[in-house]
Amino acid sequence: SWQMTMxxxxxxxxxxxxxxMRRATLGHLAASETARRxxxxxxVGLPF
Incomplete structure (x- = not known):
């Protein structure tokens, strides 16, 4: 995905x-379970 590539x-x-910005995004993901989810x-797409 574009987001993962960037x-x-x-x-x-x-x-x-x-x-x-890239480093801040990675830091946010490392610190937040909600952001990772x-x-x-x-x-992968939202469950329907």
């Missing part, structure tokens, strides 16, 4: 702001 890869043209549900 979060897990550093791009050559990435500026300092984008780099810090939300990412997982959105990645």
């Amino acid at each position: 979060m897990l890869h550093r791009f050559e043209d990435e500026d300092d702001f984008a780099s810090e 939300d990412l997982a549900e959105n990645y």
Whole structure:
């Protein structure tokens, strides 16, 4: 997914702001079970 790609890869043209946003997102996922669950549900699709 786009979100996973942007979060897990550093791009050559990435500026300092984008780099810090990427690190903050990873930090939020590491600290929050709710954030991890939300990412997982959105990645595989919500149950219907």
